[in-house]
Amino acid sequence: MPFYRCLIPKGSLNYDQRSEIATAFTDVHCGISAAPRNFVHVAFLEIDKGGTVPDTHGAGDLEYGTPYFIAGGNRAGRPPEVRALILDGLIDRFSEIASVSRNDVSGHISEAPASWTMEDGEILPEPGEEPAEWYMHDAVAD
Amino acid sequence: MIEFQCTVQEGCIAGALRSELDHTIESCCLEVLGPDQGPVTVSWVAIPKGFGFRGGHPSTTSIVRGKIPDGCDEGTRSELMGRIGDEWCRITGAKQDELIVSARDISWAG
Numbered sequence: 609m610p611f612y613r614c615l616i617p618k619g620s621l622n623y624d625q626r627s628e629i630a631t632a633f634t635d636v637h638c639g640i641s642a643a644p645r646n647f648v649h650v651a652f653l654e655i656d657k658g659g660t661v662p663d664t665h666g667a668g669d670l671e672y673g674t675p676y677f678i679a680g681g682n683r684a685g686r687p688p689e690v691r692a693l694i695l696d697g698l699i700d701r702f703s704e705i706a707s708v709s710r711n712d713v714s715g716h717i718s719e720a721p722a723s724w725t726m727e728d729g730e731i732l733p734e735p736g737e738e739p740a741e742w743y744m745h746d747a748v749a750d
Numbered sequence: 751m752i753e754f755q756c757t758v759q760e761g762c763i764a765g766a767l768r769s770e771l772d773h774t775i776e777s778c779c780l781e782v783l784g785p786d787q788g789p790v791t792v793s794w795v796a797i798p799k800g801f802g803f804r805g806g807h808p809s810t811t812s813i814v815r816g817k818i819p820d821g822c823d824e825g826t827r828s829e830l831m832g833r834i835g836d837e838w839c840r841i842t843g844a845k846q847d848e849l850i851v852s853a854r855d856i857s858w859a860g
Contacts, residue, residue: 609850611813623800630803646805649813649850651757651797664815667860718860723824724853726831729846 609727610637611649612698615661615677618654621706626652628705636697640690641735644742647727665718676708678715683722685735691717751856752779752790754816759802762810763842768794774837779818782830787819811848814838817856827853 612633621629630650637648653661658677660669665681678698682691695715703710722732733739754775756768763771776790802809814834818827831851838849 609813626801627803627806631806634806644805648805649809649811650803651809652801653797654801663860665860666817666854666858720852720854720858720860724827724855726828726835726851727847727849729832729835731828731831 609647609649609683609725609732610641610643611651611664611681612637613661613664613679614650614652614702615655615658615672615679616652616706617658617675618656620654620675621652625705629702632701632705633698636701637694640694640697641686642738643735644738647742663716663718665720667716667718670716672714672716674712674714676702676706676713678702678713680715680717682717682719683725683732683735684719685722686719691719752783752787752816752818753856754779754790754792754814755795756792757795757797757813757815759809759811760796760799762848763812763844767841770841771838774841775814775816775834778830778833778837779816782826782833783818783822810844811850812838812842812844813850814852816851816853818853820855820857822853822855 633650634645634648638645660671661679663670670679695717699713703713722734725732772792775792779790780788804811831853835849835851
């Protein structure tokens, strides 16, 4: 269950932009990881003043110095370069859709073991070991 | 010490159910992990309508995320998440595919 929280200044993105970013994040994540689309979660949190945000996967308080910040949480088990590739893709697409400089967007992706999460009543499989039934969700969602 | 945070989509889980869900999560933790593992705290975050998405579509999914004492074996962790999930769906009427439950070691550092 990739979960990407986008911390954004109040009123900075309209619904269409948020929706487009959520779809773009799904494209990026699934394009690199091959996870089912319906398992990608994106939330936008409007903030008055940035600086730190508690990580959802145990990495403590994440500090950032940009107006926009992407705090991601994924299943552990992918090589670091894949994690970096995903984050790069997210930042690229976010800055493009939000029409802000790439320098105004930063992010961090934390990880936790797949077996520590249950979705749809089932323990998550390790990355790359998703059974075929997983992809049936996409037919429902799309 | 056990901490849970429930992230819900605005309008999907009635506010009046929160207290029952708080107590249920606490009961599940203490029954599965042991009464000496408390206290259990539960906090809530609501994602406003139009701010939460799943697969690029508006989301109705709740995320119940917990931190539990280190050293929990796989079977016990699975039982805990399963019980919380079953109770959540029973109380709220949500479907299992509208819920994510996680329970990570409290000392896990991402």
